[in-house]
Amino acid sequence: MKTVFFKRIFLFYTFLISCLASAQNESERELILIDKDWRFSFGHVYDTKKDFNHAEGYFSYLTKTGFGDGPAAKDFDDRAWRKLDLPHDWAVEQSFSESGSFSHGFKTAGKGFPEKSIGWYRKKINIPESDKGKIISLKFDGVFRNSKVFFNGYYLGTEESGYNGFEYDISAYVNYGGENTIVVRADASMEEGWFYEGAGIYRHVYLQKTNPVYVALNGTYITSEIKNNEAKVTAQVTIENKGNYKGLIEIVQTIFDASGKEISITQEKVKAPDFYKTAVFTSNLNVKNPLLWDLDSPNLYRLVTQIKQSEKVIDRYETAFGIRTIKFDPENGFFLNGKSLKLKGTNNHQDHAGIGTALPDEIQYYRIKKLKEMGSNAYRCSHHPPTPELLKACDELGMLVIDETRLMGINDYHLNDLKRMMERDRNHPSIFCWSVGNEEWNIEGNITGERITNIMQDFAKTIDSTRSVTVGISSGFKSGISSVVEIMGYNYLGNGDIDAHRNQFKNQPGMGTEEGSTFATRGIYFTDDARHYQSAYDKKPRPTFYSIEEGWKFYAERPYLVGIFIWTGFDYRGEPTPYGWPSVTSYFGMMDVCGFPKDNVFYLKSWWGKEPVLHLLPHWNWSGKEGQEIDVWAYSNCDEVELFLNKKSLGKKKMELNSHLEWKVKYQAGTLEAVGYKNGKKVLTETQKTTGNPENIKLSLDKENLPKSKVSVITAEVTDKKGLRVPTADNEITFDIKGGKILGVGNGDPTSLEKDQFIDQTTLVSITNFQEQNGTTTVLPEQLSSYSEKDWKEAFKDRDYKKQAPSYIYRGQFELKNNLPSNIVSFFYKKIGIETVVFVNGNKINPSNEDSQKYILNSGILKEGKNTIYIAATPLQKIKDWDVMNTDPGIIQIVTPAEAWKRKLFNGYAQIIIQKDENAKEVLLSAFSKGLKTGSLIIP
Structure with a gap:
């Protein structure tokens, strides 16, 4: 009896645990x-x-x-x-x-x-x-x-x-x-943009x-108002019902701070929406002494929305949000949380060296951290809705965002795309402005553009009334869209008279949505058009356009202009203006496609950032130019900078606001040194030294990586015997990894045609000329016999499935372009018989242990050109007359193993993006090059 009793107790608790698990499963989305x-x-x-x-x-x-x-x-x-x-x-x-x-x-x-x-x-x-x-x-x-x-x-x-x-x-x-x-x-096959867009599920x-009653797709919308050090948070939720429930539901809205502490809660009982209908419900919550989302303190809250049915939670939906205020003023620019803020932005496409558009989440953070390090505080998504992880990184790191739709128009294709973008993204505190178009030259200056803009702006306000709308305009700032857009987006000073437009539309705030574009190649200081290399000294990209310095000065000096968005933060694939083939990336970035900084980064860092800056260009490896004058520039926010060559002073110069300093220096090997002064005191030094020959490979983990990340960015460089980086090095480096895999390699060279990725090549080869002969017995051959050529006929043609032969012998051919011993060649058989025997070039092949319908073909029995495959099989039988029988014998797979991962350095640098294996304790990356000492790096 005791045994029966304990069995019943055990079964009861098992049932109870099962019910609790089921209830938990039902309650959790x-x-x-x-x-x-x-x-x-x-x-x-x-x-x-x-x-x-x-x-x-x-x-x-x-x-x-x-x-x-x-x-x-x-x-x-x-x-x-x-x-x-x-x-x-x-x-x-x-x-x-x-x-x-x-x-x-x-x-x-x-x-x-x-x-x-x-x-x-x-x-x-x-x-x-x-x-x-x-x-x-x-x-x-x-x-x-x-x-x-x-x-x-x-x-x-x-x-x-x-x-x-x-x-x-x-x-x-x-x-x-x-x-x-x-x-x-x-x-x-069709492009949406005029820039690299990748391909596939990226x-x-x-x-x-x-549960059938649930928070709809992107179904929350959170806004806040701040008054007397208290935030009134309005949480709107859209509930959808795809079931038959018709009773009451309870909506519970709870705000948590970053530590997980409950801050505010509200709940109400409402009638569930009807079948396949949605309903919108609004809750009001209060947050006392709110921690505001700001650039330096990007404080975030979480709204947890619960739907309860008969006291049981049937759905739970989380929304991250921030509390902050934004304001555009046509006289005084932009305000964040009541404080004047000059926008120091960049435009960016979404690709990165070595990996194209398939960016791991960690690389989104890496790129935003690179931009923030430069002093940038704003990011324009050029020219399409971004991946959600980019906005998450901007929220968490403190970067303002212009979110942009792809195409202007007033029909469902255009407005629905805008609606989907805004509903997905409107809870991100980083987003301060919506952009509904960019450089739509066909409509910018006419009544059609006005009409479309008015409709898109008004439509946008129905989805989010808290943010303003802009359009990037480049074909003159006189009429059309320019006359009606809420926030004027100026694309390039060379395209129109900004001051004249502002004087005509004094109630319209404006910002430089694209400006300061330049042509520059990292580490190059003498333009070489034959090699498609542009000097990295800041200059006008064309006579009517402004340099980076000229562009920033223009916007910095005008308080009514909100700020500037440099074209671009990073180089990107495609649009290799002013060149063409073999240039394959743009020249516009402040950083190259890897994120290695061009010298202009330090100009912006001097006047955008908060820390003292002193940067000297160019490098000082100019063998063969002894005695020739070299342009030496200093980017700094110091009061004065003094330049020395081999300890001899070449003069002290005063730095003007938003400017740089220049010297003409006759080259001699040694040390170029700059000393920066503030209030008469030496605060910074910067040197450029002539290096020796490359001797060592150095691998280092970039500081912008996320801590304990599975994906890491590594820099490869070479040093001389004194440990100095060689800025002109172009050695080809081969990489090996243990405990992880390499995702991509790059070096920032706009003309590099090297592979971005080294992956096994998979080729599929069809079996052709597939023929058959009748077999006389159900016993299949162990070796091939001689078969009469006249008896071969097209396989399966006019087959009478009610009167099949006891077995069939099939014959086909497949073509190999090469027969490398390293290739792995497999035949993936698709069942055309009950029992099967396979022969290739007269040799019987046994199925693999992992898959009874996979045959691995040894290179010793294969040959370049035509190969013959025979399949002996007892036939499949139709169960129903309308059954469709398989007539495809299968396919030949050829896997050509990849070469070792490698990349040349470009002006001293290359980049490797790696991913740690799931269960690896550490990753070991090694780097090899002929004549250089091997480098290695362990990543825990």
């Missing part, structure tokens, strides 16, 4: 990152055979629900496809070609390359039986571009833009308790599970 373990392969823009026969079916996915064919079909065999993790940019993996797109950095992808313009992605996931009754969704942060998504063969939809986030409800299509297949087809993907 799940957002699961599903970036890992995808399969990828290229398709084709117009050749359906090369696109895996997609859209060849009698019924397409558009004519009948669930008829996704080719790779869109649930059971498509993708075993031979490449394995990878997201985010992924297939364009950055490609080589360069002069026939590639100028604007996209001459990569062999996109328009002009139909075989590298379509990318297929597939992933299998299991969804448990216990999730029945929930709303299951797929969430994509962005796919470039024109993506079609399928789930278990069902077509979910198309998202044309590569910059929009989107979500699909898959609840009705799920195989609960079993395997499910996600398929994405991305078409990057942002995160999530699986979301919620």
Whole structure:
């Protein structure tokens, strides 16, 4: 009896724990990152055979629900496809070609390359039986571009833009308790921008599970008003009901500070929305003595929204937000939290050296920290909605943001894109302004532009009334959009008379949305047009435009101008003005594509930052120029700077506000030294020394990395025997890693055609001329016999499945362009028989241990050119007359192992981006180069 009693007690507690776990599961919204373990392969823009026969079916996915064919079909065999993790940019993996797109950095992808313009992605996931009754969704942060998504063969939809986030409800299509297949087809053949945009699923993907009554997509909107040291927070929440519940629900809104302390709470009971309807509810909360979000103290709060049904939490949704005030004044510029603030901004595209647009989250932080270190306080998203992680980094690090939509217009395509961007991003305290357009030359100066701008501005106010709207304008500042836009966005002083426009529209605040663009190559001090290298001394990019210094002075001297956004913070791929091939990146950045600073960074740091600055240019390695005059500049915010060459003074000069100092110095090897003075006292010194020859490789962890991050940025350089960095070094460095993997390499050279990534190359080769003969017995051969040539016929043609032979012998060919011993060649068999024997070039091949339908082919039995494969099989039988039988024998996969990772230094630097393995205690990165001492770095 005791045994029975204890068994009953045990079963009761087991049941109770199960119920509690179930209740917890029901109460918690799940957002699961599903970036890992995808399969990828290229398709084709117009050749359906090369696109895996997609859209060849009698019924397409558009004519009948669930008829996704080719790779869109649930059971498509993708075993031979490449394995990878997201985010992924297939364009950055490609080589360069002069026939590639100028604007996209001459990569062999996109328009002009139909075989590298379509990318297929597939992933299998299991969804448990216990999730029945929930709303299951797929969430994509962005796919470039024109993506079609399928789930278990069902077509979910198309998202044309590569910059929009989107979500699909898959609840009705799920195989609960079993395997499910996600398929994405991305078409990057058309460009949206005139800059590098990448290709593929380059942002995160999530699986979301919620109760049928839940907070809708981007369903909270938080605003605040500050009065008498108290913030009144208005929390608006949109609830959606995709179930049949018709009763009351309770909405609980709670504010927590950064430490997790509860600050304020409110709750109310309301009627749930009707089936497949939404309803908006508003709560008011108070925060006493609020910690304001500011540039130096980016304080954040969390609003936790709970929906309760019969006292049970059925959904929980978190929103980060900040409390702060912003104000534009047409006379006095911009105010943050009541304090005047000059915006010191940069424009930026979203790619980075070595990794293209597929930036790990950590690199977003890395780039924002680089900009802040320069003294920048504002960031313009040029020219599209950013990835959410960028805005999160700006919120947490303290960087103001102009959030920009991609295209101007008044129809659903344009306004819906604007709405989605604003609803997704409007809770970010970093965003101070919305931009609804940039350099729309066709409409900037006419009535059409006025009408579109008025509609977009008014539409934006219906979504967020707390921020102003701007447009970047470059074709004159006289009429059209310039007359009606709320905040005037001036793109370049050379394009119009800013003072004249301001005098005409004195109630319209304005800012330099693009300004100060220059052409400069890091570490180059003599322009060499033949090599496409521009001197790094600040100068006008063209006669009518302003240099960085001239641009900043113009805006700094005018209090009514809000500030300036330099074009650009970082170099970017594509748009290699003023050159073309073989230049593959822009020259506009204050930093190169890696984030290595050009000298202009130190000009801005002198007048944008708060710390004392003294920077001397150029380097002092000018062998062969002895006795020639070299322009020596000092960037500094010191009162005076004195220059010395080999301890001999070349004069002390007074620094003017927002300026720099220059000397003409006849070159002789040695030490160039600058001394900075404030109030007559020496406060800083800076030297440039002539170095010896390269002897050692030095690897260092960049200080902008996040602590304990899985992804790290490493700088490679070479030093002489005294440990001095050699600024002209161009050695090729080879890298090896243990405990992690390399994601990409770069060096900032605008003309470098080196590989960004070294990855195994996967090639798929079809079996052609597939023929058959009847076998006479069900016993399959162990070795090949001689078969009569006259008996071969096209395989499966006119097959009578009710009168099949006991077995069949099939024959086909596949072509190998080379037969390298290092290649791994596999045959992925697709079942065309019950029992099967495979022969290649007369040799019987046994299946692999990992997969009974995979055959690894030894290079010893293969040859360059044509190879012959025989398959002996007993036939599959039709169960129903309408069953579609597989007639594809499979595919040959050739994996060519990658070369070792390597990169040349460019003017002394290269960059390596690495990712630590999940279970590794540390990463060891080693660097090798002929004639140099090996360098190594351990990252815990």
